[in-house]
Amino acid sequence: MSRRPIVILTALDVEYQAIREKLVDPRLHRHPQGTLFEIGRLADGRCQVALAHVGKGNQSAAVLAERAINEFTPAALLFVGVAGALRSHLALGDVVVATHVYAYHGGTSKDDGLKSRPRVWETSHSADQVARHIKRTGSWARGLPSHGRAPALHFGPIAAGEVVLNSRVSPHARWLESNYNDALAIEMEGAGVAQAGHLNGKLPVVVIRGISDRADGTKEDTDREQWQPRAAANAAAFAAALAEELAAEEHDDTQPAVPDTERSPAMHKTRNIAQDNARVMVQAGTVHGGIRISPEPIPPTDLAEALSGLRARLQQARAAGHLDEDTYTAAEAELTEADDALKANTPQSRGRLVLALKKLRGLIGDVADLAAEVATIITLAKGLS
16 A cells, blocks of 8 residues: 555535545544545555545635645645536546646736736646556546446646636637637636645646536536536546556655665675575675575566466465455456456557556555565566567
């Protein structure tokens, strides 16, 4: 399991519920100033999520995002919800992942009109790369509702202001089109969250929005047709997949590095040379603490064989009580996904293979020997050509 949670913020109850439905055993966490978070793990893995409802508007989003960052020191911050489409090629229910967020209300009023003075925050390169990888593999589609058309996933700018836009011909709409004509969608919280992330160093912040209306005067109709909950569910599906992968990436980054013998003079105080069939089990100058010597594992070289062996050891771990039934079931599902991806043997399936293995490692992270074995298999999978 990742050492740090992923914080997910929402503005509307329907958005909050779409995320909450993906959490297992959520528990309340009360901030000293009264903000309530629910903390749980995602049903598909061991990624821990801290979820909060911030209400409408960039100001409240910024304040509560800062509060969440200070409370949890998260691995990433996601804002998940619905938005209005600004481009005609976006369909209702599609999902937009922000490449950058415009705070579009900044400006100067002059005799000849309002001159734009925008602020903009880009999504971090690493988070953007992970999100695009998830789109390529299509792994996020497993979390989509089973009914209806599969939504398209778009990457592009999002405009965040303080006004609900429901017209394509109003002065406000024309001003947006004139100054921000590359924006795909419009909403009211992304700029506040993006600024909070910017002020906290390198924290990855991703804004994910499901398209619930067309911002063209038909919002009441689309609301009656229940597009808000449908769009929120689609955005939540992608957010869950992204949170799992960001947590896995954070787990990679926090693994202890192998000591560099060129930078560790103590490792050279004693030099052992093995000849013929001899094997050196411990090679060190001074060893502190207890020593446990066990047979040296032989790294697998065949990926299919490695996955088969891992399945057997998962079953042994369950029988020994090291894995509970829910964890074993989820781990077995990810291992089956890895098997299927390996058999497909396409560039896309290789991405699915690595993603499934990373999720598997997160699930069994509390069993050190198994986690180490999965890490070795991930290395093998990344080496596929």
